[in-house]
Amino acid sequence: MxxxxxxxxxxxxxxxxxxxxxxxxxQWSAQDPFNTGSQVSPAPFMRWESTIKLPEVGGPAPTAELSNAQPLSLPELTEFALRNNPRTRQTWLAARAAAAGVGIERADQLPxxxxxxxxxxxxxxxxxxxxxxxxxxxxxxxxxxxxxxxx
Incomplete structure (x- = not known):
């Protein structure tokens, strides 16, 4: 018994x-419970998607050279810089690491x-x-x- x-x-x-x-x-399966990843794009080659509807932007310049035929938007210029400049890539990755650091610092507030x-x-x-x-x-x-x- x-x-x-x-x-x-x-x-x-x-x-x-x-x-x-x-x-x-x-409930906590997401690796980012404070949603800090939404403040930056998921990868350097991807555009950041805001919760607010943004105007549509065309893809980046297809060649390694910029053409003077048409004006480029800021996301296209940023993409060009990320693809061609190692320092820009390094700064981009540092910004992503800083966003992850914010989540780590705020992890104390989780139950x-x-x-x-x-x-x-x-x-x-x-x-x-x-x-x-x-x-x-x-x-x-x-x-x-x-x-x-x-x-």
Whole structure:
């Protein structure tokens, strides 16, 4: 009977922790919970997409040389500079790293969830009378949730 209760409790605790972890993972599966990646484009060769509708811009100049036939827009010039100038590429990647750094610094503000399952079995002897107390078995899951309110 006790083994059955222990097994049931262990399975219930494991199922609870699994469901909690699955829910937390699904909710926080994005690698950028503060959405700092939306403030820069995903890659140097891609345009940044704003939440506000922007005017359509044609693709970058197809050749390595700029032509004077038509005026180029700022995104086209930026793309040209990123493709042809290593310093511009380096600065672009530094800006992306800085955006990731903002997310890392703000990670302290995310909640922390900790799950545990404990099992203890003990038998005590009464020091005065010498009577042996029956075995005590304690088991069960525990979960803690912490969130920074003031810093």
């Amino acid at each position: 006790r083994k059955n209760g222990l097994l049931t409790s262990a399975l219930t605790g494991a199922l609870f922790l699994f469901l909690a972890a699955t829910h937390a993972a699904a 922390t969830i900790t799950g545990n399952y404990g099992y203890t079995r003990s038998q005590h002897v009464n020091a005065n009378s010498g009577v042996v107390v029956p075995w005590q078995t304690r088991f069960g899951p525990s979960i803690s949730f912490s969130y920074l309110l003031y810093d």
